Amino acid sequence: MSANQTIKLVLIGGGHSHAIALKSWSENLLSGVKLTLISDVKNTPYSGMLPGHIAGFYNYKETHINLPYLAKIAGAKLIVDKAIDLDLDNNLVICQHSDPISFDYLSLDIGSTPKTSTVPGASEYAIAAKPVPLFLDAWYQLLETFKNNPELPLKIAIIGGGAGGVELALNMHSRLQQLISNNFTQNIEISLIHRGSRLLSGHNQKVGDLLTKILHKKGISLYFNTEVTEIKPDRVVAKNNQTIDTNYTFWVTQADSPQWIKNSALAQDNHGFILVNNNLQSISHPHIFATGDIATIKNNPRPKAGVFAVRQGKPLYENWLNIITKQPLKAYFPQEKYLALIGTGDRKAIASWGNSCWQSSLLWYLKDYIDRKFMNQFN
Ligand SMILES: Cc1cc2nc3c(=O)[nH]c(=O)nc-3n(C[C@H](O)[C@H](O)[C@H](O)COP(=O)(O)OP(=O)(O)OC[C@H]3O[C@@H](n4cnc5c(N)ncnc54)[C@H](O)[C@@H]3O)c2cc1C
Structure with a gap:
């Protein structure tokens, strides 16, 4: 821990879980914590609306989360740079352009390619x-x-x-x-x-x-x-x-994991994704959290989909608080079945739930409502 007792929590990537966790953080600022967000973009896309943006139904702004604003309300320092390596012996994030960034706790939500x-x-x-x-x-x-x-x-x-x-x-x-x-x-x-x-x-x-x-x-x-x-x-x-x-x-x-994660000492699954426990902590480095596509929950692996990254935002935030305040961490269990709404480009959507499937324009309006509601929380 830092000598002056200020705890350094560093986030890499402004993915879905981090966006939600930052929003929660902004509603209940914790003193004694220096929060830093490293992101290679200023505006991070929301996957649920990306296909609709391709179709021309939504503009760029409607489909992207404004990270400088989010960082500002959360009292976080935003560093627009790309993380390219981790020095886990010295708890440092190595970036493309900035000086190494030191952390006490690290959280990764960098997606996949x-x-x-x-x-x-x-x-x-x-x-x-x-x-x-x-x-x-x-x-x-x-x-x-x-x-x-x-x-x-x-x-x-x-x-x-x-x-x-x-x-x-x-x-x-x-x-x-x-x-x-x-x-x-x-x-x-x-x-x-x-x-x-x-x-x-x-x-x-x-x-x-x-x-x-x-x-x-x-x-x-x-x-x-x-x-x-x-x-x-x-x-x-x-x-x-x-x-x-x-x-x-x-x-x-x-989906694949970036080489710098594969090269790191973090425990990984067979595809190079970071293995985490149900507290969303790395199973090899418990002071490091990972969520979204880049993480695989060891006991409950799930498909790489935005819906899981979104669901992990709240428990991630709670476990940041718990680890910082030395409280027991809470386990998160991803749902077995999830509702997938797949837009078909004609203002209709298909719903997939377990063994069922429906298509209608009403489902598109439901999807549109859910997606807009999600994005509105960041405005
Ligand atoms: C075409 C397409 C359509 C999709 N549609 C859907 C859908 O409708 N519903 C659904 O549930 N899923 C969908 N997905 C999957 C979905 O995109 C991912 O599961 C979701 O984005 C994962 O969220 P995340 O938070 O893990 O990461 P992301 O949303 O990918 O966010 C990661 C963030 O980290 C940043 N970053 C990455 N590397 C670094 C680095 N080294 N340093 C700093 N910052 C970094 C990125 O720029 C990005 O802002 C789709 C995927 C594709 C390709």
């Missing part, structure tokens, strides 16, 4: 869905190019048949369709390429089947059981030398 490293050409020629700012820059640029040259054929390939890939395909389709008056399929081809035999394998079969039907109906080409082996500037190459022509390739596959 799609795994590109194993496929040749993917890092060079595919646009990963994360980091979101780079992805959005590429999308805005695509839209500009398309608006200025609507007569040119546009071929988009999306790799990954999970919720992210399907939502991107549907919402990109929706946005591009809003921009053209002639027959959509004449100029634009969207292909969704998936290595599995059904979409959204983490959900019940009815969800995948319904989404397959919707994608077909919108003219989006589906490639199942297609293992991508290489990305070239103008095409995607799959096993058996199958090729799919493309001008833009988006990469939305399985």
